[in-house]
Amino acid sequence: MAEKTCLGIDIGNNRAKIAVKKGGVVRRLLVDTVPDGIMKENHIISYDAMGDFLREMLKKSHVSIKNAHLCMPIHEVYLRNVSMPMMSIQQLKVNLPYEFHDYITEDMGNYIYDYAVLPDQDNDGQLHLIACAASKTLISSHQQMAKRAHIKLVSIEPANAAVFRFLEAKIKGTPEGEMPQDYAVLDLGDTSVKIHFFTKGMYEVTRSMDYGIGSASQRVSEEAGQDIHIARANLETNASGVQSESYLDDVFSDLASRIMRVMNFYNFNNRNNTLEDIYYFGGGALMEPFLNTIREAVPLNLKSISELITIKHKLTEEELLIGAQAVGMTI
Numbered sequence: 001m002a003e004k005t006c007l008g009i010d011i012g013n014n015r016a017k018i019a020v021k022k023g024g025v026v027r028r029l030l031v032d033t034v035p036d037g038i039m040k041e042n043h044i045i046s047y048d049a050m051g052d053f054l055r056e057m058l059k060k061s062h063v064s065i066k067n068a069h070l071c072m073p074i075h076e077v078y079l080r081n082v083s084m085p086m087m088s089i090q091q092l093k094v095n096l097p098y099e100f101h102d103y104i105t106e107d108m109g110n111y112i113y114d115y116a117v118l119p120d121q122d123n124d125g126q127l128h129l130i131a132c133a134a135s136k137t138l139i140s141s142h143q144q145m146a147k148r149a150h151i152k153l154v155s156i157e158p159a160n161a162a163v164f165r166f167l168e169a170k171i172k173g174t175p176e177g178e179m180p181q182d183y184a185v186l187d188l189g190d191t192s193v194k195i196h197f198f199t200k201g202m203y204e205v206t207r208s209m210d211y212g213i214g215s216a217s218q219r220v221s222e223e224a225g226q227d228i229h230i231a232r233a234n235l236e237t238n239a240s241g242v243q244s245e246s247y248l249d250d251v252f253s254d255l256a257s258r259i260m261r262v263m264n265f266y267n268f269n270n271r272n273n274t275l276e277d278i279y280y281f282g283g284g285a286l287m288e289p290f291l292n293t294i295r296e297a298v299p300l301n302l303k304s305i306s307e308l309i310t311i312k313h314k315l316t317e318e319e320l321l322i323g324a325q326a327v328g329m330t331i
Contacts, residue, residue, distance in 0.1 A: 007068040008329030013191045019326040026313035029323040047141045051148025068151045069329040074159045078133040083126045162328030166308035171201040182273045188284025190214040207262045213284035216251045252290045256297040281305040281324035
């Protein structure tokens with residue numbers, strides 16, 4: 001549980017989002033375009049420059065809060081659901097790295113390991129965990145970035161953790177004696193679309209597609225002869241009704257088909273799943289024609305992630321869709 005006053009930070013390929021929480025209420029969402037040369041393919045390539053950029057974001061918005069929680073992209077960490085015999089915390093710290101020996105090819109000592117304990121739904125007496133491994137160099141780079149931004153990093157957590165916080169209230173509301181439902185949360189990002197799956201209320205996996213709504217911005221840029229930054233802004237605000245241009249139909253259809261295939265794969269591997277809804281957020285969530293195309297392709301209820309948000313806030317629907325992960329980091 002984050003503090004009553006803190007920042008939640010989510011850095012995307014094109015935008016940085018900072019949720020400002022004060023007195024237990026998320027009062028503002030700061031959003032700014034990341035300057036060229038700082039990000040490349042969803043990776044920060046200059047942490048000092050990013051720190052300076054975040055500092056300026058906070059300074060020009062007159063935000064002096066220091067404690068911050070950073071959302072780390074899912075592709076920058078290793079995540080595993082792990083079942084182990086009951087053991088002490090000290091024993092767990094010793095054994096946890098060995099759960100990643102098939103995934104980490106370099107020196108295991110170069111990584112930091114952490115975990116969260118999951119409910120024992122099977123009553124098998126085992127210790128059920130979601131375990132995480134992250135590069136020490138990467139963590140150190142984020143800490144240096146925070147130092148440049150004049151903020152204090154209280155926690156760094158993967159994106160699925162921010163998303164899970166929205167589901168917690170629903171999961172805790174499950175009637176006694178019943179299993180929690182299955183959930184799917186759709187991140188309609190610029191360079192990739194991701195679906196986070198939570199089976200029986202617990203995180204299972206994130207499926208990523210190396211193709212995002214930025215492909216629509218690129219098409220607008222080509223068709224209208226506009227700079228990509230201008231095309232992206234026009235697409236999100238639907239300037240001159242650009243979202244309904246026929247040349248975007250195949251882009252939206254392609255993305256929707258990819259989402260459908262991922263959902264079909266999940267259904268095949270989880271034949272008794274209880275999925276009824278898909279909750280969505282991200283830049284693509286601002287495009288109604290795109291959402292309608294997904295609705296036609298996927299036979300589930302498509303709902304805004306704002307329906308899951310129970311934390312007190314003063315944000316608009318659009319801000320919640322853009323800044324969902326930043327908001328989640330403040331919970």
